[in-house]
Every structure is written in structure tokens, then in C-alpha cells.
Amino acid sequence: MIEIKDLTVRFGGVTPLAEMTLTFESGTCGLIGPNGAGKTTFFNVLSGFVKPHAGSVRAFGEDLLSMPHFRRARWGLRRTFQTEQAIEELSIYENVAMVHEHSKRGRAARREEVLAAIEFVGLDGDPATRVGTLGARDRRLVEVARAVVGEPRLVLLDEPAAGLPDEETEHLSSVIRAIPGHTGALVILVDHDMSLVSACCGVTAVLDFGIVIASGPTAEVLRDANVMRAYLGTEELV
């Protein structure tokens, strides 16, 4: 469970997040909104790259914002980025093991857990393959494997399906749906692909210009008139 209260971020005169208040209970939760709505800024606050002006984030009862950023991985925070970040010169195994060795103490079960994560995302090639030689889909899956290894508690996925063709998105979608059951983590999914969000997320929140304009069961949220307006840019009715 993650509770965000009055989270405000300011860059000079711009306010990418304005008193964002939101609670996600468990499972896979969606966070959608038009470009520039503040979704990635929100992730950057959780990662510790952006210091909020005001507000608090409590995740599983702990104050996330008071932790140094590199410590958050050890706490159980994982994320993927809009741009691919799997390390090209390392192998699949090393990519995942790297996250494990910096986020979890004890190396006894490392090999098993790393291989389990690679297997979980459905990468069935040789784990010693260099990531730079993989295709786009497999590189994405390596990133997801990095996000699920070593007892994550909060997994942030930033447009994981960007640039993937539909049939590959389908596999990714089934992997994302399985993360909460497999790891017990709360997953927050940001994506523009509404079919992916509807398929994965029980609940969804919508951001527009840094303000939460709707949240609730995904199907209802997607039908909400304000959400349609935010996305389609319809004239103000009131």
C-alpha cells in the first residue's frame, strides 16, 4: 500500500505535481494522463531524483522520501525507465544479478533468485547472452526481470510497452499481471496504451497538469467525462 499526500513539485514557475493525493492498495495499479501530466515526475520523486516541495509518501508504513535514493532499491523499490536502461555490455544474467547484489544482502540464493526472475519474465535463451545483442522485446523483458528480482515491494513501470508491436505487448502484459502474485509487490504502471492498462490494472488514477482528476476501477475511470476531456482536449463544458 502506498499513500501519497499533498505531493507538490515545483520547477521554477512550473508545477508538474500539485497537491497530488492518492492511495494505491495492492496489485497492479495504473497511472495515466496526457503527455506532461506529471507521471514521470511522480516516479522521479519516488526514485529520489526529484525533491518534492511539499507532501509525503508512505509506502508500506515507511516514509519513502526520507531514504537516500540508492538505499530505496534495498528497501524494495524497483523501476524501469521510458528509455531502455538494460546494460548492453553485460549479459542477461549479470544485468539481473547486478540489481540483486546491490539491493539484497546475502549471496547464498543469488543464482537461484536471478535465474528465477529471468525465467519469470519468459526469457528462454542463454542467460550468458550479452544484452546488446538482444532484440527490443527481450531487452524490455530484461528490464522487467531487473525490476522483479530480490523481493521488490514497489515496482514502477514507466511505459514498458513503448515501441513494442501488439503481439509482444500481449506477452509483456501477462508478465506484468503476474508480478503482484509472484513477488507480493505493488506495481504502478504508467503507459499510453489503454488496452495494456485495462488488461493489467484493477484500479487506475488519471493525472492531468499535475492534478489527480480521477481514480478508481479502471473501466469506470476510462469512461469518465473529465478523463475523455483531458485526453481528447474537448472544450470546457462548464
Add this chain to the structure above:
Amino acid sequence: MADSNVATRSRSSLRAAARLSRRDAINLLVVAGGVLFVLLALPSLLTPYWVVTSTSAVTFMIVALGLGLLVGRVGMISLGQGAVLALGAWVGARLLFATALPYPIVLVMTGLITMVLGTMIGLPALRVSGLYLALVTLMLAGAITVVLVDTNFPNGGSGFLGYADQSTGTPPSIRRPSIAESDPAFFRYVVIVALLMFLLALWHIRGKPGRAWAAIRQSEPAALAAGVNVTVYKMWAFALASFVTGIAGALLGSASHVLYAYTFPTSQSIVLFAVVLMGGVYTLFGAVIAGVLLQVIPGAFTVWGIPSEWATILFGVGVLQVLTTAPAGIAHQLPSDLARLGRFLFGVARRRIPAGGRAP
């Protein structure tokens, strides 16, 4: 069932990878053969002049190794490594004059002291990167050179600086290990030290620090998100690079017996960077090539009666060639060119002597 098959397959292939891959085994054989040749045969094949030049070449391989770690592994451009080398030479000479400790212990002590000093030079890397880091480290190197010109290198004098103004007579020489007093013996000694430094670097690269450095080089935010303490690992790289460079400095002092400040100009750091790029920063073999280029080419120029400084022109052209045609350096270019040449010759031979006795 299918899942467990996949798991077994991936596990067994990983175990195979954890053992020696065929490529690794070939590399190991080639390296072992090369090192044995250099240790056993090379000194007796070379003239005294070339033994001395080769000793510097191997020493500079260690320096190139340190800089290659920073540039190739972590992506930090330091133009201060020439100054770190000078610091290592100063510390090494001072310790060798001041103590009668066994040579390997002096080497390690020099490495550790230079590590502390060199890591301080690396501190700006926590705030700036790229061109600005290069500039800041270059200015620091300039500052160190200026101080060294004033204090001079230790020559057996008293006091902290250990320098005595001796206008007459030969200054006392910086000692060598008792088992390697002669030039060929010292050459072998330096080769073994270099080998140990390369193994130290390899151990880091293949382990947790190497993976963390690869993550930092690809993207700092992603490395942070993966739990890498970027500050610690950047400083770790500077510490390791300074450690090996400090040891190279100590060897340099013993090699020439006497050190002068003018042999460590600030510009050396820039030439060093260019040649390390030429050799190739992404493999350890690149550092070997860089060491050879740095010392053997000027050495050859001297023999041919060309001023050795002209090598800088060659390095300038060389670095342009490498950057435009083979960003991974000669270490990458050479094997692939040789392979292409091999295929070409093989193809010519096949056409000359067609299989089955009939020309195609």
C-alpha cells in the same frame, strides 16, 4: 513441465558459461604464451637500449590500465593521470630513500598513498562530468606539476621533501629490488608487477564493481535506481586507477634511478589520454597496446634520429583515425583486421588451389 525444461536448460548453459568458455580459454593461452615469451625470451633478444625502453613500455601499460578503467569502464574522463603518475613517482622515491623496507612492500605503500591522493583529484567527478571533469582534472594536474617543479623529486636529501641541491657529483640513485638490480632482471620484475595489476583490474571488472561501473556508464539514474551507490563506485574507480598508477610511478623512479620534474609535463596527461583511446579503452589489451605506443614509437624515433617529441604528431593522427573508424581502439581493430586478412588470404588460396581440382 515446459517451464522446468526451460529452467534446466538455462541453468546448465549458465554453468557452462561459468566454466571457461572456449574463447576465454584461447585468450588465456595466448596471454600466457605472450607473458612467458616476454619474461623468458624477450630480454635476451633485445639490445640494452630496447630492454630499458621495453621496461618503460610495460610501466606505461599499467598507467594506461588505470586511465582505461576510468574512461572505458566508468565513462569518466580524467586528464590528471599524468600528475598521479608523478605523485606516485615522488612517493615511491621518497619511501625508497627513507626506508630499507622490502621493495614489494614499498610498492604497495606507494600504491596506497597515491590512491588517497589520486582519489582526491577524482573528487570533482562527483559534481561534474564530461568535458568539465576533464578540464578540472587537467587544472589539478597543472597545479601538481607546478608544485613538483618547485619541490623537485627526492634524491636522498633530508627533511620531508628529501631533496638536496647537488650541483656536483652524481646524485644517489633510487634503488631497485635486490633481486632485480640489472636492467633485464628489472624488466622481468616490472612485467610481473604489471601482470598482477592487470589481474587486479580484471578481478574488479568481472566482479560486483565492474557491473556497477557498467551500470553507471550506461546511465547514472538507472544505476541509482538499481541500488548502486554511484558516489562510492566512482571513487572506487579513481582509487583503483590511482593505486596502479602510483605503483607504476614507483617503478619509473627505480627504472631511471633519478627523477626530474621536467619529465612529467602537464601535457603528458593529454598525450596519455589520446594514446589510451588509440589503444582501446574497452579491453585490457588496449592498455597493452597503449603502453607499447607510448614508449616504443618515441624510442624508435630516437634510434632513427627523429626527435622523439614528433611521436605526438603521430598520436594525433592515430587518435583521429581510431575515433573515426574504430571507436573501440586498435585493440578491437587489430584482431578484426587480422581476421579479415586471414579470410582474404584463405580465399585467395582456395581460388588458387580449387577443391576437387576444378576451377570454379
